[in-house]
Amino acid sequence: MNNNKDTNPFDKLSGSAILENPKVILWVFLSVSFIAIIVAKLKVAGVGLFLALLFGGVFIYIVFKNPIIGFFTAIAYNFVVLGIGRYITGLPLGFGIDGLILLTILAIIFSKFRDRVDWSPAYRDITILAAVWLGYFILQIGNPEARMIEPWIAGRGIGFYFFFFIVLTFMLINTNKRLDAFLYVWGAFSILATFKGIVQMVFGVDAAEQAWLDRGGAVTHVLFGKLRVFSFFSDAGQFGGNQGYAGVVFLIYSMAKKGIPKIFFITVGVLGLYGMLISGTRGSIAVPFAGFMTFFVLRKNIKIISAGFISVALIFIFFKYTMIANSNAQIRRMRTGFDPNNPSLLVRKANQEILKGYLASRPIGGGIGHAGDKAQRFLPNAFLSHVATDSWYVMIWAEMGIVGLFMHLGILFYVIGMASFKVMFRIRDPNTKFKMSALISGMAGVMLASYGNAVLGGMPTSLLFYSSMAIMSNPQIFEEPIIEEEKTELIKKLN
Template sequence: MATNNNTNPFEAYSGSSNLAKPGFLVLLFFLIVVFAVIIVKLEIIGVGLAFGLIFGSVYLYYLFTYPILGFYTAIGFNFILIGLGRYLTGVPIGFGIDAILILTYVALFMNKFKERVDWTPIKKDVTILATIWFGYSIFQIINPEARSFAAWISGRGMALYPFLLIPLTLLYINTNKKLDTILYIWGVFSILATIKGIIQLNFGVDFAEQAWLNEGNYKTHILFGKLRVFSFYSDAGQFGANQAFSAVVAIIYSMSKKGLPKFFFIMVGILGIYGMMISGTRGSISVPLIGFMTFFVLRKNMFVMVSGIVLLLLVFIFFKYTFIGQGNYQIRRMRTAFDPNDASLQVRLDNQKILKNYLSSRPFGGGIGHGGTKAQKYLPNAFLSNVATDSWYVLIWVEQGIVGLLLHLMILFYVMGKASFEVMFRIRDPIVKLKMSALISGMAGVMVASYGNAVLGTMPTALIFYSSMALISNSKVFIDDNEKNEAELTKQLENKY
């Protein structure tokens, strides 16, 4: 009898059949003894360690059985990683995403070790562009201006994460159900982030968050005695922009849903807007303004476009030319984003003039991880580490030069432009059109907001944005999935009647 060489070794035996094996029983007994010793010797710590080992073992088993679990884990962990670092001081938790993504690739190869992995789904423009961007970042290691490899490691995510994540997205997120799963994970963490922000605003910060503020972050997060809410994100700027990103995507995405799912995404949108407001991040308001404007254009409906523009114009007038709600700190703070003479804006423009002179003779920049005050950890006395970059694009310009900035912008505009063309002129499926429009609109808002803050390259926006690049470049699989489901439903109805 012929054997099936495509069998997944992790699915070869059921749990009940394993229990019948003497070898398994001996191993189980041995593990119980080991855990008992750990608990006796280490007491409470031992209990935590024992549960950690059990959970880790179970997780690894399911990861190697279903590698897509690693992808979902990376998306979820991406939201809490930086916040968790405030409590687990001294632990290199920043490498957590790297470990999960690499483990997912290992699981992918192990899962298919008796057959070849089908790489056909990743053969797309966006994969090539991510590879080129990663290759340029590797070149930055030998940049003559670079002085620290450790600094390069600290900034690796701007190219490494899209290089690892985009192929995984193309490989695994190939049905509407899986796409919805990502949005549900995103939505749940967005709701939790706003709830945490509300707690910070009304009840204050906890011990770990206070310690983080005491390290000097109070200078940017407590203004005029008011806390700029940051939730469990890296800072208030990231919290505000990401909540606005979530709101735009969720509100538009809700149009493709009915019943409880529709209600869920509307709630994500409402809480996202509220989270944006309490963050006190002025630049984040550009995310819904640009995001919804993009959506109105993508719809190609004159009535919708005119109505949307009028609505956004009223919002602009509200902030720019009125004093309504001026007694509210959040509204007052947002209103300063429309002031071209704002002191903070002038400081940023002055810094850019200083950097322009320095970088005029450095087309490849000063090296990844070498720009902005964050680089003081590695190069405390370097010129670039003593000039704030603020903007994501300024950071790219400083670290990778005008060559890197132009390459980065070309990649972003190419992916967004091609996907927008597909939505406007080629996609006929109304549900897929809405889903792709939601992602494109949110991404457009993030791209504009990233001029004021380093939004795009910081977690959790970074991984969500990179995944979205792959998703909007792969709309055909979602159209095909809908057509397949409709054909199956039609066949079932024909058989029934």
């Protein structure tokens, strides 16, 4: 009987010696011949197909070895997919997110192929709530007001992305190192977004972006001859809201860091707020207002809360009651957001009154994807297609009814309430408090801003938001290693 001890390691074939095997030579010959035929027949397209298959195969292998790569790739792709759509038309690029989610789930399963996957980290109350929400979303297929399935498919992120990103975050973001990595990926693309916005503001838009403006984008993005900067996002509203979100999260998160990481987080935060400003989006200013006010309350310190309230009050007075820096187009537009008689605000209120009458007899709404401007490509003559929703909550109300709106708000307030309670009364580690406070404050800011714009459900905010909800719902997993380390250090000192 052979045994490992009798095996001579030098008897194993390796490197070029493998080519002495006729079967290997045959496989290499067939593979090279196949590639040569493809390239010869399809020419440039063949080369592209070969490279795509090569890199695709390598990427899939990497993700299956380390599933979190798929998660981070989805976050990165989530930032740029809509911008890429301006340069590459006719391809269903949005389904790339679906593909990455599916690939990451398969990678988790196959990484434990010989063992049963332990899904227990995802067994949380927020997962149950997300599953209930997904169930309601799926039942919307049978909504009697829904005219076709295509809008429902286009709006799949409302239900499917929410549930699956909650699960993936619980499964993969389970250490402080991974949490920081999540923020580094977010921060890197946030910096790129602001730089892209600055290029648009200083040098103007490129040909593809101009074509997008010419197809109708200019109506809302060129006001009085001034461009509302949109970077590589879907629109200026999403750009401003998301960058304000980054500003709040990263400036607060920086308080848990030292050295170069601290500088990085502060840089992302400052550039985020600057990006928010140059977007010219009035509603986005709600993000830092609500975000920093939430942070002051979470600190449970009267002096900090007082100083915070005074700072926010001064900023409010600056925009509401002064004309300082009014020569700046961005500040001038932000200032109009504090005017209760602003024509845009009055139009929104009028639209909400119209929806109120329409939805009075429709408690489950008019159907996923059936409301607002986005519905016009599917249902150009439908009633809801010609009533602007603007607000994220108004859109949920219009499409999923008062039942859906109450469910949605209930989930959001439950998550932010429970997370805030844990930070204020359960978490002991100061750095973990800062990290969770950053995510909670960002969530509060996006929730308020989404009253005026559909910030929450758009890319890239939605996936960042859903992931943050999962992270802040399980803060103890990030605190426990630190507490254990402190206990170990204390025992060493006592001994």
